[in-house]
Amino acid sequence: MAWNEPGGDNKDPWGGRGGGQQPPDLDEVVRKLQERVSKLFGGGGGGSGGGATPIRPSGGGISIGLGLIAAVIGVVWIFSGVYIVGPAERGVVTRFGAFAEPPTMPGPHWHMPFPVETVEKVDVDQVRSVPMKALMLTQDENIVAIELAVQYKVKDAGAYLFSVRDPDLTLQEVSETAVREVVGRSEMDFVLKEGRSDVVARTKGLIQEALDQYKTGLIVTSVNLQDAQPPEQVQGAFEDAIRAREDEERFKNEAEAYANDIIPKARGGAARQREEANGYKESVIAEAQGEASRFEQLLTEYQKAPEVTRQRLYIDAMESVLNKSSKVLIDVEGGNSLMYLPLDQMMKRGALGNSGESATRGYRPEPQGGSSTPRSSGTRARDTQRSREVR
Numbered sequence: 001m002a003w004n005e006p007g008g009d010n011k012d013p014w015g016g017r018g019g020g021q022q023p024p025d026l027d028e029v030v031r032k033l034q035e036r037v038s039k040l041f042g043g044g045g046g047g048s049g050g051g052a053t054p055i056r057p058s059g060g061g062i063s064i065g066l067g068l069i070a071a072v073i074g075v076v077w078i079f080s081g082v083y084i085v086g087p088a089e090r091g092v093v094t095r096f097g098a099f100a101e102p103p104t105m106p107g108p109h110w111h112m113p114f115p116v117e118t119v120e121k122v123d124v125d126q127v128r129s130v131p132m133k134a135l136m137l138t139q140d141e142n143i144v145a146i147e148l149a150v151q152y153k154v155k156d157a158g159a160y161l162f163s164v165r166d167p168d169l170t171l172q173e174v175s176e177t178a179v180r181e182v183v184g185r186s187e188m189d190f191v192l193k194e195g196r197s198d199v200v201a202r203t204k205g206l207i208q209e210a211l212d213q214y215k216t217g218l219i220v221t222s223v224n225l226q227d228a229q230p231p232e233q234v235q236g237a238f239e240d241a242i243r244a245r246e247d248e249e250r251f252k253n254e255a256e257a258y259a260n261d262i263i264p265k266a267r268g269g270a271a272r273q274r275e276e277a278n279g280y281k282e283s284v285i286a287e288a289q290g291e292a293s294r295f296e297q298l299l300t301e302y303q304k305a306p307e308v309t310r311q312r313l314y315i316d317a318m319e320s321v322l323n324k325s326s327k328v329l330i331d332v333e334g335g336n337s338l339m340y341l342p343l344d345q346m347m348k349r350g351a352l353g354n355s356g357e358s359a360t361r362g363y364r365p366e367p368q369g370g371s372s373t374p375r376s377s378g379t380r381a382r383d384t385q386r387s388r389e390v391r
Contacts, residue, residue, distance in 0.1 A: 081113040088125035090157035094118050103157040122157035127221060130172045135231060136180050142188035143234075147227040150175045150207065152220045159217030167216040171207070174214075175223075178206035192228050200225050 084107070085091040091104035095117045103122070111117040133147045152171060154160045164170050182202045183191055191199055204223040211218050230238040302309040 077113050081110050081117070082108065083111065083119050084108050085121060086123075088123050089121045090124050090154075092120045092122060092157050092161050094120070099158055099162050120161060122154055122160060124154045124157060127151055127153055128168070130168070130175060132172065132176055132179070134176060134180075136183045138183055138188045138191060139185055140187045143231055144183065144188060144191055145227070145229050145231055146179060146183060146225070148175065148179055148203070149224045149226055150220060151222045151224070152218050154217055155219040156217035159215050161217075163215040163217060167218055170214060170216055171211060171218055174210040175203075175207050178210065179203045181206060188230075192230075196225050196228065199228075 083091065085104055087106045089106065091109060093100045093104065093111050095112070096115075097118075100117060104119075109119075111119055128151065130150045130152070131148070132150070133145070135143055136146050137143055150171065160167050179199075182199050186195060186199065200223050203225075204220055207223070208220045211220070229235075298309065298313075
């Protein structure tokens with residue numbers, strides 16, 4: 001039941017009673033509060049009678065209350081200096097705004113509360129990225145469009161916060177400067193084709209060197225050359241140049257294939273000719289040695305019988321010469337008649353072997369201008385036998 005309902009106790013929570021009375025005066029409420037505070041801090045009680053006068057607290061009670069309040073405030077202020085650094089963070093403590101001590105490691109720590117010291121936490125495991133896209137001039141005075149992404153982390157939280165005003169902006173500007181230097185010292189084909197990895201490595205080295213020189217507290221983890229193309233205005237000409245280079249490579253491959261096919265053949269032919277030359281050399285040497293040996297043997301025989309040897313040499317020479325002639329001269333004893341046999345015509349009409357022999361077998365030439373008879377077969381046989389004996 002509510003305190004102001006009819007028929008109830010109607011006790012006023014502020015110390016009055018109901019029964020149709022007016023609400024308590026605000027001054028009375030303030031007075032009662034003062035009394036309770038005075039009692040809390042050791043003051044006296046109220047006077048008797050209906051209209052008690054307010055009791056003023058003594059000076060000692062006020063001092064004790066203020067001391068307690070100050071103690072509570074001091075405890076709260078001291079505990080406000082407790083802070084916790086996360087596993088991926090480093091805490092940087094500043095004293096009156098200046099860098100005070102090395103960054104704190106993960107875990108709970110305490111510092112002088114505000115306004116003496118403050119703590120700023122820096123995430124050192126976060127991988128940050130700076131994209132960049134720009135047109136750059138190469139060493140051979142060509143223009144390429146470079147799209148680069150640099151990924152980095154914080155290495156030193158203190159240097160990151162206090163050495164440079166804006167480390168991230170500094171890294172972006174350093175990255176652009178480094179890649180422009182590398183591209184400016186390289187040719188266009190090297191940047192677009194086989195030199196991409198080399199450009200990335202050199203750019204990363206220059207960026208890290210500049211960051212360490214500026215003491216930014218940053219470390220570059222990777223540099224990605226995402227794209228390297230000529231400008232859009234010259235894409236068509238560049239594609240034509242690429243096709244020309246591809247044709248050049250194809251022609252080179254075809255030439256190498258042809259060379260690989262023809263060179264072994266040429267080497268084989270050269271080896272065969274060398275072997276033939278060596279064989280011819282050996283045969284000529286052997287023939288010369290045989291001729292020399294025959295001459296020495298002939299010299300020995302000539303020294304024994306000069307006339308016979310001389311006659312034999314003459315006959316052999318005449319035989320070797322007349323053997324290649326198609327004309328036959330028959331010497332007639334005791335006369336000066338000349339007998340001619342047309343062997344070339346006879347050989348044309350007949351075969352080279354038996355047919356030519358059969359054609360001459362039945363032919364009996366008549367002497368011209370004389371009655372002398374040719375040498376008999378017995379005379380020729382004797383000459384042949386003599387020649388064999390001389391040999």
